[in-house]
Amino acid sequence: MRMIKDMKKKFRLNMLGLVETKKHVVTRFDVSRFWGNDSFGWEYVESDGASGGLLLMWDEMSFRMNNCYKGERWLCVEGIILKNNFNCAFFLIYGAHTREEKLVVWEELSYTAGLCQVPCCFMGDFNEIAHVEERKGNVNLSISAEEFKNWIQDMHLVDLPLNDRKFTWFRGRSCSRIDRVLVSLEWVEEFPEIRLRGGPRGLSDYCPMIVEDTSLRWGPRPFRNLDSWFTHEGFLRMVKEEWRGLGNIQFTEKLKALTAPLGRWHRDKFGDMDKKSLKFEEEIKKIDNMASNGVYDGTVEARRKALVTCCKKWYVRKELYWKQMSRSRLAKDMDKNTRYFHNVASTRRRNNRIDALVINEKLVRNQARIKIAIREFYKKLYYQEEAPIVGFRDGLxxxxxxxxxxxxxxxxxxxxxxxxxxxxxxxxxxxxDGYNMNFIKK
Incomplete structure (x- = not known):
């Protein structure tokens, strides 16, 4: 209980799941001792004797429950994250031990997720690995592991990578990663900066899993020109005017100086493309409602055509933006699905992020120290030593x-x-410098 209170104080937990509580009954008094105040909701699955048991707690100021579903080894709470009005479902799982029991659990989870019809987050002890390297000394996947892996793929779930450790369960010399968090694609789209890390294990065999949605800034955002800018009628004219105003300075210096006016222009003309396209969609819907009520003449028709044209422009711009962000060769072979490009770009950004680094045999998570270590490493790597001067007459x-x-x-x-x-x-x-060849060619 002490560790739970410390974690809640440090990480500002909005939802907390406990696996294998070994409690047959959980009362409000029990939860209040865990949570520390009275602003909470909770649901639980009773233990089977002295084994099992699940408890899911949440901050009622952050999450409102609509429905609850329970199984012997899982607990589902469906509701709304109030901050962004996001409908979703949280599943807390305590995996079975035999293959037959696991298949029953996967089937029950699939059925319940279908009932909810909202983005889902599956978290807990699945008691199964999905990759060979997730169990120490393992050389191949068992049949039940292959079935678990297939279930993840069939459900179209994203297995959040655990960047700061390799295993989550330890007993003697045995190590495995059987604890994980799986989320729907819609979840990644809503929270592109979501990440998973392990907490302190203490005396337990398990490491607690901490899911965070953080939009951390690792310094100033680098400049990058967007291909979608060229769809704006006044973009090239603006660039030419700014270019002439910079005078006769070196070409590379001109490009560097141009980034400031380009950034300002982007914020004015392209800031929050989603809101701009949504605005046109709402206007089109109003006209459709007018037509449904019999109010439709030449003026209204002309306005609708103009709105549709503007809305199409923003659709094209958003599509170009995510295509450029994803840099995926598959873009030519797949339908132009913005969600696909969004997920590819978000996954790449999440996988490329360096959350921790081993420096002098010590694990360091401080971003300032990581930056300094990386910079010094490459300084030494590309350091040029003094070389003897070799002339043409030396015969070389x-x-x-x-x-x-x-x-x-x-x-x-x-x-x-x-x-x-x-x-x-x-x-x-x-x-x-942030410019791609498309900008240079224009």
């Missing part, structure tokens, strides 16, 4: 003839430079 380099020497010193022509630039793929990832 053959002297070329005059014609080849002159050809090497000739500056490339404008046509050659343009051909080289236009030969590059436009949608490739931008360089350190």
């Amino acid at each position: 380099v053959n002297i070329i003839d005059t014609e080849d020497a002159v050809a090497l010193e000739v500056l490339p022509s404008t046509e050659e430079i343009k051909d080289a630039v236009w030969d590059c793929e436009s949608s490739r990832a931008p360089g350190s």
Whole structure:
């Protein structure tokens, strides 16, 4: 109980699940001792004698329960996250031990998720691995593990990566990752910065799983030009005016100076594309309601056509944006589904993030120290030592003839430079300056 209160104080828990409570009855007094105040809701599954038992608690100021479903080894609470009015369902699971019992649990969870018809979050002790490396000394997956893996794929769930540790259960020399959190694609779309990490194990065989939705900023956001900008009628005109105003300075310095006006222009014209497209959708809906009530003339029809045209523009811009963010080759072969690009980009960002780093045989999570360590590592890696001066007369380099020497010193022509630039793929990832080849070609 002491550890639970410390975790609640440190991580500001909105929901807390306990697995294997070993309690046949859970009272409000019991939950209040765990939670620390009276603003809570809870549901539980009783234990079977001295084994099992589930308890799910939540802050009633953050989550409102609508329905509750229970099984022998799982507990489901369906409701609304009040902060963003997000309908969802939380499942707390204590996995079975035999293959036959596990199949029953997977089937019950699938059926209950179908009843809820909302994005789901499955968390707890699944008592099964999904990959070979998740159990120490394991060389292949058992049949039940393959069935668990197939269940995850059939349910279209995202297995949140655990970045700060490899295993979650320890007993003697045995180590496994049998505790995990699985979420629907809609969940990742709603909370793109969601991440999973392990808490302190203490005297327990298990590590607590901590799910956080954090939009941490690891420093200033780097500049990146967007291909969707070119769909705006006034973009190129604005760039030309800003470019002339920068005068005759070096080309790379001009590009660097251009990032500030481009950022301001983006915020004014492209800030929050979702709200802009939603605004046009609402206006179109109003006109549709007018038509349903018999109010429809030439003026109304012309306005609807104009709104549809504007709405289409924002759909195209959002699609270009997520296609560029995903940088996925599959984009050419799949239907243009914004959710797909959103999930690919979010997953890449989550997987590329460095939450912890081993420095001098110590695990460090402080972001400032991690940045310094990475910078120093590459400074040493690319440090150039003094090399002896080697001349042509030392016999290491053959002297070329005059014609080849002159050809090497000739500056490339404008046509050659343009051909080289236009030969590059436009949608490739931008360089350190934030500009991709599409911007340069324009």
